[in-house]
Amino acid sequence: MYIEDRLKKETLKAVQELYSTTIDSKLIQVNSTRKDQKGDFTVVVFPLLRYSKKKPEETGEEIGNFLKENLDSICSYEVVKGFLNLTLSFSYWINILNRINSEENYGFTPVSDDSPLMMIEYSSPNTNKPLHLGHIRNNLLGFSLSRIAKANGLKVVKTNIVNDRGIHICKSMLAWKKWGNGETPKSSGKKGDHLVGDYYVKFDKEYKNELAQLQKEGMSKEESEKSSSLMAEAREMLLKWEAEDKEVVDIWKMMNQWVYDGFDATYKKLGVDFDKIYFESQTWSVGKEMVIDGLNKGVFYRRDDNSVWVDLSSEGLDEKLLLRSDGTSVYMTQDIGTARLRFDDYPIDKMVYVVGNEQDYHFKVLSIILDKLGFSWGKDLVHFSYGMVELPDGKMKSREGTVVDADDLMEEMVKTAREMSSESGKLQGYSTVEAEKIYEMVALGALKYFMLKVDPRKTMTFNPHDSIDFNGNTGPFIQYTHARIKSVFRKAIDKGLEWSGSAPDGVEFNKKEHDLIRTLDEFRHVVKEAITSYSPAIIANYAYDLAKEYNQFYHDSPILFEENSDIRNLRLSLCKATGDTIRRCMWLLGADVPERM
């Protein structure tokens, strides 16, 4: 049992004995003491005043005294305003430190056979545009969440649903057919997803031209849209696709493969992966069947024009379309089908969708529909709803060319990392290949930290001109701290001052050392909180605090120059624990830490 739980229990007992009342344990708050106050843990006494019927100071004194009598680890206490600050003994903290260093994966819960299974859907790209900044946030959140879940003892299946069918796909296919002259990624040297994306844009441009021309000839906007021959061709292509017309399907397969090759390269560079990929071209028909099934069960209803709807007015929502009047499926239909397939494939206990908050309504509806169809997991599916990434002057708009492309961005950041590193010259003696690996690690660390340190629910702003920092509250700052620690241990070997493997009991430590141990101790809470609140940002912010704390300690306290071997081993223990904890934090964020940088 950890000390916080014991403190709570003993405080409960104290109230019982001192004031002869039993109170709800929720009233007892044990917090970590603010770093600017003396003490390690704080019991907030305000809520207890109703029972003590005494002044805050007096109540604090009485409870403090009781706790000190009953818990050996407490060596002193003081009451400041309504706060009872307890100070624990040096040996308590030495113990904690040694525990951190002796446990295999401190703060993590191992996965066991009967662990619940969490399926996490993320990424969910369209095959007609390359990945951009918004996808990066999605991918990094999804991947990090999967690691956080694993660290909390859950089995995890990462999944991706690729949106590979529909009218929008036909648009890029049609444009390629009309104006492509057989261009391929090979012949043009373009990455496949970018090539296909270009044709999607090309279609849009030609379509706009056509509309403008028609309107010039006197048509209204609606009329021109209706009589556009380009759009008619695209629709015809979709019908052919659904009828499995060989020519169309062949082009579809070929162009999709170009895109997948492109996506794979981007995913690889980003460092994310999936255990199982679903394609909408395979799930849409299942969705249709389920809608028909629901229709038979009376959950849905058919309108005169043959379209199928669900009435959610009793849930306070409106009516939602599930099948168009021509029998084709919509987004919702596909999500229903995909859910069915997934639950057939895996014994899922928790389904998490990492999808932007623009779809809050969609997932609310999906949850209700799945529940209505009789799926027990429908009600508590989790929509991990994250905020948009905006540019300083607003949303990214592909038509205005303000989209920040994922590949370009990563490339740019690697370049910056390379420049910064060669300025400092710390990688001398490394081969080009090794050095290049570190540039990538640092660049990606910067990007990942930048995206993940923000509360996922909030809209975030990305300024492409300032780009992403490598100094201050950044990924490289944290990586740098790790590299520094590794360097200390290398130097320790050179000097013959190897670490004894533990901190000796009986040694006393200074304020900075004390703060550092306390911060290290908090890691276990942070890991748990990250999963309960679905927030990698909690890990990121903690990692920064820890690195900051360490750097202050490092600055103030000589480690290898310390003559007293007990103190030196304490400090090396702190270095070891900090290095490992930083590595674990970054792992949870999906980022790596270098030995040198």
Place this chain on the structure above:
RNA sequence: AGCCUCAUAGUUCAAGGGAUAGAACGGAAGUUUCCUAAACUUCAGAUCCAGGUUCGAGUCCUGGUGGGGCUACCA
């Protein structure tokens, strides 16, 4: 119009109803004969407005103002 969501230094972000609202960038000034200066130290600078609940409100409630989103036979 209705519903959802957000609002904190010049800027980008923190702050489980708890103490003097914390960082970073940018601005001003410092620290390397010493374990990595991508670091450390110091200074200036913020809770949209009006009420309410509470011993205590950036945090909860109500109303305003302002931004974003959703309310598609698009995905």
